[in-house]
Amino acid sequence: MPSTACVRVPSYGYTYTFSGVLSVAHHFSLKVDSSSESGTGLDYVNAARNAPDRVTLKVIESDVGHAAGWSARILQAMESLKRNRVLCEVSTPNRTYASMLLTEISVSEDKASQSGWTGSFSFTQFAQNAAVSSSAVSSASAAKADDRSSSATHTGNSGPAATLSTSETKRLLSRAGILGG
Numbered sequence: 375m376p377s378t379a380c381v382r383v384p385s386y387g388y389t390y391t392f393s394g395v396l397s398v399a400h401h402f403s404l405k406v407d408s409s410s411e412s413g414t415g416l417d418y419v420n421a422a423r424n425a426p427d428r429v430t431l432k433v434i435e436s437d438v439g440h441a442a443g444w445s446a447r448i449l450q451a452m453e454s455l456k457r458n459r460v461l462c463e464v465s466t467p468n469r470t471y472a473s474m475l476l477t478e479i480s481v482s483e484d485k486a487s488q489s490g491w492t493g494s495f496s497f498t499q500f501a502q503n504a505a506v507s508s509s510a511v512s513s514a515s516a517a518k519a520d521d522r523s524s525s526a527t528h529t530g531n532s533g534p535a536a537t538l539s540t541s542e543t544k545r546l547l548s549r550a551g552i553l554g555g
Contacts, residue, residue, distance in 0.1 A: 379431050381476075381495075382463040383455065390451060392433040393440075393490065398466045401428035426499040429464050429471055436490030445490035452479060452495060464497050473500045 379398055381390040403425040435445040455462060456476040464471045474497040481493030 379433075379464065379466045381431075381452075381455075381497075382465065383460055384463060385460060390448065392431075392448070393436045393438070393445075394434040396432040396434060396492070398432075398468070399430040400466075400468065401430070427471060428477075428496060428498045429466065429474070430494055430496045431464070431466075432492070432494045434490065434492045438489055449481060449491065449493075452476060461500060462497065471497065471499060474498065475500050 378395045379392070382388075383390070405423050405425050407422070435448050437444050454460075456479055459475055462474045462476060464474050476495060477498045478496035479493065481491050483491045
């Protein structure tokens, strides 16, 4: 199968193509949270939020038709993208993914690929939910800024703030995911 997918690195101004793409797997999932407190927020709808998109490319790379050592250099480049956490754009025949991080590399060499290798690269979308949250926050802020109502709103007592006990503080931090349970 001819190369049907590529990895673009906008910050480097470079595009990586492979000798062949054996398969492309698209992963779209939801994180469903049944607890009433943790399943709320701007990025949750019906107690679920989109998990980051993932795409996995199974590729074959060879020195055939290229200079000697080509396949090794492509592998080193992919390892560098992963190690340095460089944002990529992954283009497939079905879709183009932006803001992707290379999260997993699996490569094997055998008799069938003596002058190269076969392997898979898994990319995971970065900051998808942050983008949704920030846009929702900005639209909510804009609506509040344009609100010209003259009705008084009770915002709570003006007394001193209550202090939490140690156990209440630990429970609160644990629920927020800051302190391990």
